[in-house]
Amino acid sequence: MLNKLIFANLTHRPVRTLLSVLAIAVEVTMILTLVGVSHGTLDSTAQRARGVGADIIVRPPNSQVMSSLSSAPISDKLPAVLLQEPHVTQATGTVIQSLTLPESITGLDFAAFNKMSGGFAYLSGGDPVGENDMIVDQYYAQQKHLKIGSTIHLVNHDWAISGIFDGGKLARICVKLTSLQEIQGTQGHLSQIYLKLDDPKLADAVVASLKDKMPGYPIYTMQELTSMLSISNVGMLKEFIGVVIGVAVIVGFIVVFMAMYTAVLERTREIGILKAVGGSSQLVLGLLLRETLMLALLGTGVGILFTYGTQWLMKHMVPASLVQETVYFWWPIAGGIAIVGSLLGVVVPGMKAVKQDVTEALSYE
Amino acid sequence: MSEASVTAVQSKQAQANAEPIIRVRGLTKVYHLGDVEVAALRGVDLEIARGEFVAIVGASGSGKSTLFHILGGLTPPTEGTVVIDGKSLAQMSNAERTNLRKTTVGFVFQKYNLLPTLSAEDNIKIVEYIGGRSTDFTPEFQEVLRLLGIEDRLKHKPRALSGGQQQRVAIARGIVNNPAILLADEPTGNLDSQNSAAVLGVLKDLNQRTGQTILMITHDAEAASYASRTVHIRDGRIV
Numbered sequence: 001m002l003n004k005l006i007f008a009n010l011t012h013r014p015v016r017t018l019l020s021v022l023a024i025a026v027e028v029t030m031i032l033t034l035v036g037v038s039h040g041t042l043d044s045t046a047q048r049a050r051g052v053g054a055d056i057i058v059r060p061p062n063s064q065v066m067s068s069l070s071s072a073p074i075s076d077k078l079p080a081v082l083l084q085e086p087h088v089t090q091a092t093g094t095v096i097q098s099l100t101l102p103e104s105i106t107g108l109d110f111a112a113f114n115k116m117s118g119g120f121a122y123l124s125g126g127d128p129v130g131e132n133d134m135i136v137d138q139y140y141a142q143q144k145h146l147k148i149g150s151t152i153h154l155v156n157h158d159w160a161i162s163g164i165f166d167g168g169k170l171a172r173i174c175v176k177l178t179s180l181q182e183i184q185g186t187q188g189h190l191s192q193i194y195l196k197l198d199d200p201k202l203a204d205a206v207v208a209s210l211k212d213k214m215p216g217y218p219i220y221t222m223q224e225l226t227s228m229l230s231i232s233n234v235g236m237l238k239e240f241i242g243v244v245i246g247v248a249v250i251v252g253f254i255v256v257f258m259a260m261y262t263a264v265l266e267r268t269r270e271i272g273i274l275k276a277v278g279g280s281s282q283l284v285l286g287l288l289l290r291e292t293l294m295l296a297l298l299g300t301g302v303g304i305l306f307t308y309g310t311q312w313l314m315k316h317m318v319p320a321s322l323v324q325e326t327v328y329f330w331w332p333i334a335g336g337i338a339i340v341g342s343l344l345g346v347v348v349p350g351m352k353a354v355k356q357d358v359t360e361a362l363s364y365e
Numbered sequence: 366m367s368e369a370s371v372t373a374v375q376s377k378q379a380q381a382n383a384e385p386i387i388r389v390r391g392l393t394k395v396y397h398l399g400d401v402e403v404a405a406l407r408g409v410d411l412e413i414a415r416g417e418f419v420a421i422v423g424a425s426g427s428g429k430s431t432l433f434h435i436l437g438g439l440t441p442p443t444e445g446t447v448v449i450d451g452k453s454l455a456q457m458s459n460a461e462r463t464n465l466r467k468t469t470v471g472f473v474f475q476k477y478n479l480l481p482t483l484s485a486e487d488n489i490k491i492v493e494y495i496g497g498r499s500t501d502f503t504p505e506f507q508e509v510l511r512l513l514g515i516e517d518r519l520k521h522k523p524r525a526l527s528g529g530q531q532q533r534v535a536i537a538r539g540i541v542n543n544p545a546i547l548l549a550d551e552p553t554g555n556l557d558s559q560n561s562a563a564v565l566g567v568l569k570d571l572n573q574r575t576g577q578t579i580l581m582i583t584h585d586a587e588a589a590s591y592a593s594r595t596v597h598i599r600d601g602r603i604v
Contacts, residue, residue: 272478
């Protein structure tokens with residue numbers, strides 16, 4: 001019976017109900033989209049790193065796992081030195097030029113890279129031939145409307161698209177190593193080095209051995225590197241997500257507070273009627289709490305649907321810049337956050353309703 | 366059960382039936398409006414027997430609505446004794462007064478006070494729900510609905526009902542939990558003469574057919590004429 005009354009109350013003011021649900025939905029969408037983009041970006045980075053086919057990565061001294069590498073402090077003689085190490089069968093270096101986040105151009109030795117990774121899977125075109133040639137993955141090509149033969153101006157340089165490859169390997173934008181070194185003025189230097197071993201199971205041992213010989217160089221197995229690509233390892237991302245969640249809770253609180261406060265004012269007489277016929281304070285409070293819970297659950301459901309909308313928009317408008325994953329285990333967390341914010345919002349209106357004098361409420365016009 | 370114990374139980378029941386269902390002694394109610402004290406009731410004594418239909422008649426400001434609110438457990442008395450169906454209101458907490466309204470007293474208000482979002486049927490059923498009873502109407506109550514002439518209007522929301530129909534739904538709501546007393550506050554105050562006569566006829570019929578105790582507050586002498594007894598109140602005193 002109470003559910004019937006709750007449903008009747010919600011449908012009696014459809015615009016207010018709709019706005020409340022939408023506001024809570026936006027709150028849930030904010031959280032899920034941010035978390036989805038964070039996970040998507042990190043996972044796609046990890047996927048591209050795994051696609052290289054290397055077992056070990058050597059990074060420049062003082063670099064962080066998630067720092068963008070626009071410098072090239074490693075000598076290009078080092079790969080040859082590392083090839084002398086036991087179990088190292090291949091070594092190739094890259095240089096990286098950051099663009100607007102999260103994009104970057106990677107310069108690589110295509111022959112060595114193809115040997116290590118098996119080469120790019122081209123959807124059209126092929127490896128760069130000239131110094132101005134560039135290859136991009138299909139997401140970047142889609143986002144920038146690029147085709148074979150298109151030109152694109154990046155780092156004060158005009159590039160001709162020579163190949164569009166299936167994404168998921170190394171980077172989204174690649175050029176010849178020498179071309180990027182010349183533009184950067186980093187001839188003879190590298191940003192990082194990939195190593196392939198004769199037996200991947202020996203990666204930990206080889207890393208330990210290399211660390212002894214190259215103190216100060218961050219050296220990781222690829223498995224270790226990809227496992228470190230998490231939200232807690234990205235500077236301030238965890239805090240940023242916390243701030244967004246805090247804002248979302250405040251938004252939910254304010255919206256529900258206003259909606260339920262006006263609802264309690266508007267329903268003063270009805271609350272008086274319920275009390276007059278024997279409805280207890282718990283019943284009145286329970287009614288408001290359940291109504292709010294219903295709004296929060298509806299808002300969560302709509303918010304999850306909206307998240308698919310944002311995912312679709314990113315996939316079709318900025319597929320290279322933003323990758324949004326559906327992070328299922330965050331659904332109940334986002335829902336819980338929305339419910340907590342909403343229930344906090346109904347506390348004051350609820351207490352107001354409970355304290356209403358019955359005779360005054362019945363005479364309320 | 367032995368013959369002696371049956372006789373004892375019957376005697377106890379007879380005694381209970383002989384007891385007035387409402388007994389008020391020296392009832393006063395003082396409101397504080399800022400620093401000013403306003404005495405709405407000044408020592409009211411009143412007894413109403415089980416099964417009576419009593420009209421409390423008084424002009425505006427006479428204290429009749431205050432008496433209605435106190436008897437209904439909507440507001441506490443300042444002083445005096447109020448016993449309803451054997452329960453003393455004077456020492457009742459808010460929760461106990463809520464329980465009284467749930468189990469012992471039914472209300473009919475001047476402005477009907479139906480929940481606008483619910484159908485007529487659900488307005489009645491929610492009172493059954495609050496009273497902790499089954500929300501299925503009994504055959505006896507179906508008969509009451511027929512008597513009230515609203516059995517074919519139950520699916521409608523209050524706004525789709527006339528004033529007279531709304532008041533009859535309110536009467537049905539007031540008696541659905543078989544309260545000891547039905548309190549009606551100016552039940553015809555918002556109705557035209559035709560609907561007034563119909564509603565008052567229903568209350569009288571209800572009283573005569575089912576023995577429902579009814580206490581009606583009114584300023585209208587014609588409405589009071591439907592009651593079996595009239596009590597006049599003036600300046601907070603029974604006269």
